[in-house]
Amino acid sequence: MSLASTALLSPPVLCFGLGALASALRSNLRIPAPVFDAVSIYLLLAIGLKGGAELAESRWSDFAAPAIAGLALGIVIPLWCFIALRRLAGFGTADAASLAAHYGSVSAVTFIAVINYLERAGTSHEGFMTAVLALMEAPAIVVAFLLARMAGGPGGSSHSGLGAALREVVSAKSFLLLMGGLVIGGIIGKAGLAPVRPFFGDLFLGFLCLFLLELGIVAAQKADEAWQAGPRLLAFAIAAPIVNGSLGLLAGHMAGLSEGGAVVLATLAASASYIAAPAAVRLALPEANAAYSLAASLAITFPFNVVIGIPLYAALAQGLYG
Template identity: 55%
Template sequence: MTTLDLLQANLLSPPVLCFALGALAVAARSDLRVPEPVFAALSMYLMLSIGLRGGAELGHVSVQAVAAPIAGAFLICCAIPLWCYAALRRLGRLSVPDSAALAAHYGSVSAVTFAAVTAMLDRQAVSYEGYAATLLAVMEVPAIIVAIGLARVAETASAGGIVATGSGGAFLGANRPVTRGGGQALLAEVLSSKSVLILIGGLAIGALAGSASLTKVKPFFVDLFPGALCVFLLALGHMAASRASEFRKAGVFLVGFALLMPLLHATLGLGIAYAVGLSMGGAIILATLAASASYIAAPAAVQLALPEANPSLYLTCSLAITFPFNIALGLPLYQAMAQAFYG
């Protein structure tokens, strides 16, 4: 299957067409809306479904089998914020809060993009590791913590403050006093956010219950998943198109950043996937996760820890540029890259 065939198949898939319909509704000034309660319920449903299925598969594999992929995924999400932050500060000339906020978004991952790539692979009957949802769970939080830590270090250095070495490991600066234990409070806040909690909780439930016990709920959490994803992407298409006018605020550099970083990170993901022994399907998933940008967990954490960061920058880049690029063009491109890489 050529890259053009993969692109055509993805662009004509129901989830992508639903995303386009949501964007078209904005262009047509339609009153089409997915009610907020429905959107929130679908978000919880998708995360729980991903977690349950991944946890059930995780129960069939040994610790030795997943150790290397988990380590590789963890390495990726800790490394990405480092060079994203450096590029945004030095080349983009962005402020410390804005650079850290964007680094957090691009180091963390998008669960909806994960759902889209697994749906694509399922449609094409491409096999992949059943515990792939574990990689999603591993990659969601660490990058946020790394990026916020970079901001704290920069603020401390610029303010001539000191670094506390107490139990919380919090950084103290003249402009942002943080009590001891502040680092622990931030970590607890991120881990207790509904997206992270539902995903990790779903993994735990799936692993404890096992595949046999989950058979009874399969019609709801597995069979209805593609349809729920379509409705969710309809809402996201509307949301992304609503922010299209903010492209000019992002500037040429940030638009380029939002399009180039996914390609760079997907290449890194493929290399790590090959090194840790993932199948080609697993490599496509890890590459897609590395290429994705968070717009659920990261915004919540950034608003808490970096309230001075400009939401129009990190939400426009992650949701209005990178997400549509990945859904429409990135998925088939990463699949073609993996096919070429794996031979």
């Protein structure tokens, strides 16, 4: 119960719930779009800077195995998701590939949520996990697109769709801010980061609360689309993070991560992208139903991970690490 309460009673999660309640009550509560964009820029740059500063003090030998584990997950997860969605759930090639891309990629906001959870629980983790997050964004999109081509799906006649999708990922705000923050943090180190720590550190949780307040509103609005998709999508959106989180936990343990680091990798594996992946998939697989992937990742999997998934992965890690 302590693991669950740590997640449920945290200010960001409660703010997410407030946003969902506001949507259910048809309130006019919204975070203005320019403010929401500014907050998202702040959060992504902040985790990039902190991760880069930590990475600068880490040995590359310690980072290599977790990086390989993250890349491997980015290949294995979309592969099994695509097969399961095609053969068990009966989705078409384009929709299965789209969902596989979203669930093989990662959510930076879910990453922030697990970092906040571990800090509240007093559990340490490797600082270079932000770099692993950045590495895991693109591979699944490539794998899903190739699977669609091999299955004779749409957009499989040329490489232009894949190239455009990769350019979309690399030029996306989330990727640029994470990678840019990592590079800057790596150059300046912890000493150089100290002067701006009051802004990028002390205020971080407050900005996260505002972000999740708006995200709760958006997720509740997408819930109707998830229900309309039927039980097969609902079942996948809940089963996938459990399976992927378990794979991530085992991969983290095998890569030599600490218990906290393994929880972070499990959460990354269990998360589903709803920022970078939708834009890339729109270019690579234009015939896919975007509502399926966005509703599943944002309205079902994200709340599941924040409320239930992260405490579950932490509990499994305690059992695995003893």
